[in-house]
Amino acid sequence: MSLNSPPINRLLVANRGEIACRIIATAQKLGIETVALCHVLDRNARHASMANQVEMITGETPVTAYLDIQQIIDIALRTSCSAIHPGYGFLSENADFARAVSLAGLLFIGPAAETIEMMGDKVAARKFAIGHGIPVTPSTEATDDCHTFIEQARRIGFPLLVKAVAGGGGKGMSIVHAEQELSDQIRLASSAASRYFGDNRVYGELFVERGRHIEVQVVGDGKGKVIHLGDRECSIQRRFQKIIEEAPSPELSDSIREEIITAAIRFASAARYLNAGTVEFIVTRDGNFYFMEMNARLQVEHRVTEMITGIDLVELQLMIAAGRTLPDQDSIKFQGSAIECRICAENPEHDFAPETGRVNYLAVPEAPWLCFDSALIEGQMVDSNYDSLLAKLIVFGQSREEAIERMSYALNYTAILGVTTNLDYLGRVMQHRQFLNGVLDTEFVKQYADDLNPAELSEQEINTVLSLATIVGIDREGRTDAIPAIYASMGSWRN
Amino acid sequence: MPVIMHLNQQTHGVDILTYSPVISLMIGGTVKRVKRLGIHIPANLVLSRQPLVASINERQFVFHVFLDESRINLRINGRTFRVDIEDYRSSRNKNTNECNELAAEMPGALVEIRVVTGQAVEKGDIIGTIESMKLQMQLHAPRAGIIEALPVKINEPFDTGAVLAVLKSNNGA
Numbered sequence: 017m018s019l020n021s022p023p024i025n026r027l028l029v030a031n032r033g034e035i036a037c038r039i040i041a042t043a044q045k046l047g048i049e050t051v052a053l054c055h056v057l058d059r060n061a062r063h064a065s066m067a068n069q070v071e072m073i074t075g076e077t078p079v080t081a082y083l084d085i086q087q088i089i090d091i092a093l094r095t096s097c098s099a100i101h102p103g104y105g106f107l108s109e110n111a112d113f114a115r116a117v118s119l120a121g122l123l124f125i126g127p128a129a130e131t132i133e134m135m136g137d138k139v140a141a142r143k144f145a146i147g148h149g150i151p152v153t154p155s156t157e158a159t160d161d162c163h164t165f166i167e168q169a170r171r172i173g174f175p176l177l178v179k180a181v182a183g184g185g186g187k188g189m190s191i192v193h194a195e196q197e198l199s200d201q202i203r204l205a206s207s208a209a210s211r212y213f214g215d216n217r218v219y220g221e222l223f224v225e226r227g228r229h230i231e232v233q234v235v236g237d238g239k240g241k242v243i244h245l246g247d248r249e250c251s252i253q254r255r256f257q258k259i260i261e262e263a264p265s266p267e268l269s270d271s272i273r274e275e276i277i278t279a280a281i282r283f284a285s286a287a288r289y290l291n292a293g294t295v296e297f298i299v300t301r302d303g304n305f306y307f308m309e310m311n312a313r314l315q316v317e318h319r320v321t322e323m324i325t326g327i328d329l330v331e332l333q334l335m336i337a338a339g340r341t342l343p344d345q346d347s348i349k350f351q352g353s354a355i356e357c358r359i360c361a362e363n364p365e366h367d368f369a370p371e372t373g374r375v376n377y378l379a380v381p382e383a384p385w386l387c388f389d390s391a392l393i394e395g396q397m398v399d400s401n402y403d404s405l406l407a408k409l410i411v412f413g414q415s416r417e418e419a420i421e422r423m424s425y426a427l428n429y430t431a432i433l434g435v436t437t438n439l440d441y442l443g444r445v446m447q448h449r450q451f452l453n454g455v456l457d458t459e460f461v462k463q464y465a466d467d468l469n470p471a472e473l474s475e476q477e478i479n480t481v482l483s484l485a486t487i488v489g490i491d492r493e494g495r496t497d498a499i500p501a502i503y504a505s506m507g508s509w510r511n
Numbered sequence: 512m513p514v515i516m517h518l519n520q521q522t523h524g525v526d527i528l529t530y531s532p533v534i535s536l537m538i539g540g541t542v543k544r545v546k547r548l549g550i551h552i553p554a555n556l557v558l559s560r561q562p563l564v565a566s567i568n569e570r571q572f573v574f575h576v577f578l579d580e581s582r583i584n585l586r587i588n589g590r591t592f593r594v595d596i597e598d599y600r601s602s603r604n605k606n607t608n609e610c611n612e613l614a615a616e617m618p619g620a621l622v623e624i625r626v627v628t629g630q631a632v633e634k635g636d637i638i639g640t641i642e643s644m645k646l647q648m649q650l651h652a653p654r655a656g657i658i659e660a661l662p663v664k665i666n667e668p669f670d671t672g673a674v675l676a677v678l679k680s681n682n683g684a
Contacts, residue, residue, distance in 0.1 A: 188647075204640070204647070207622070207623065208647060211622065369616075369617065369643075369648070370617060370643050371617070372617060372618055372671070376577045376579055376584070377560065377575065377576075377577035377584065378559065378560065379558050379559055379560035379561075379562065379575055380558065380559040380560075381556050381557070381558055382556070382557040382558070382559070383555060383556050383557065399618065400617070400618045400619055400643050400668075424589075425553075425555075425556070426556065427589065428588065428589040429553050429556055429558055429562065431560065431562070431575035431586040431591075433575065433576075433577040433584040433586065433591070434577060434579065434584060436591075437591075439586075439589075439591065440589060440590050440591050443589040470590065473519065475539060478518060478521075478523070478539075479538045479539060479541065479543060479567075480567055480572060480587065481518055481585060481587065481592050481594065482516055482518065482523055482525055482536075482538050482594070483525075483536055483538065483543045483545050483567050484545075484565060484567075484572060484574055484576070484585060484587065485516060485518075485583045485585060485592075485594040486514060486516075486525050486527070486534075486536055486545075487534055487536075487545050487547065487565065488563070488576050488578070488583065
């Protein structure tokens, strides 16, 4: 650390789950002590066992506890932390939190509160983009009035994407294809917006059909200097939430890539963006691109960028917050290809509905070319208190083909038993011809739903499953009546 | 006596013919000779739990397995299966067509209720909106009837199986 910048000796991680573990790991590597927050329901959680110190936080539900600004700042001060990392989700994009952290004399690992405020207001961010010559899709104004909304929507046309002004994470979003569906969807979106974000205003933007979701990782010094760490392709989504991301984007021409990256830097630089952030675009089939929003935080999918640049983004975030100068753009080198799969407790055959249950068995893969980010432990209950993300599996390959091959291989050997997950589904996506070809768009999941359903089992496959179930099952099920002594005496097959 | 198993809503019977030296099973009219071969260690990958390997009629299969109280969970070659053994199947099967109680399929909270008790509804009418994790889903009436009770209050968390609405027939039946 340079002499005139505040050093970080102790870091409070204001989050839980895999991202808390991931932040703690980097802090440990840098010799920074960590304080973890822990709700009583999380007392056996992995992030709590990794940190140097654990502080209990209280709240009616775990979620309200992790959102309790005053309590978190009090803990940071009491435990002599000098900085707070918000991770993603929870308070990461809460301007009041960033402000309160600074007022308490602590470093907030992220952008300035004013930046978070502007980026959090999706309509304001779009106007800022327009003001700096960056194209956006036609949209309505922000409103909580259904009548005004419908009037403006008529001028834009359909399909229309209805979003919360303060939104994020796909919550309260829907595609409306015709005017008569509009009032119902506005009402739903508005009530969701009010509940999630405390702001019931919604807006609509023209939905780009078969578009690609491309985003650019940027890092700024808060004074206008911004560097990029390349692009990510995040088109494979369900419920407006990403499930598979990769870097770099396949099938993006060099010229469009350059244009998009230039636009992202121009946007972030004009905003005097501080720390790490992501500028998201939608790219049409004919190569036009539109600004969507900027995420003023570390993204779930930041690992794919780390893998192709060799840069630890959390380390970079801490360095920038501590006042270090940005690396030069020329020093950022790109190599290979990386893919991330989000392993979620959900049922792809049931419209990706969230699933709950106990993780009774967990086979986690480990290799130099992969990263398994997770806070899961065997025996853990997966409940509806939190997001359904269980783990992220990220692999690196010298080429995209190698990355896909490795992902398939690792997915095949990974097992999470006891709760329904999308593991099988992710494996099928890896083998889909259009995925292999890199021809992706945000409607991929819908478009190829039939191909991505599990194949009907052949009689031989059914017999295989039943045979294996029989030999491992019967003696463990306590069906002593059905098992002759000699079979029982062979012992059970433990592993 | 065959062992009765359920896989993907289908029922199968497996007869155990011999236990030693090889396990022979009769499944769907064919004989399977099954051998346990131990654990499998994949190349270039370390796993926190080693899968098992077994051969069926000389063909090898690698699989992860976990047995909980009533169910055998298997993951074989990238596919996950749940096999239930008959004796352990729960007996509380309901006939959904005549069901008067609308039960939650997953834990969550009712974030919106669109009906009141005493109100007549048609099949498919929206009763309210459920939220579970980040997902919102509309709750539809399974058949026509009159809302007799709405036991769960708005924003009150509920568990799987909780009765969200009670319907009675229009004709008082």
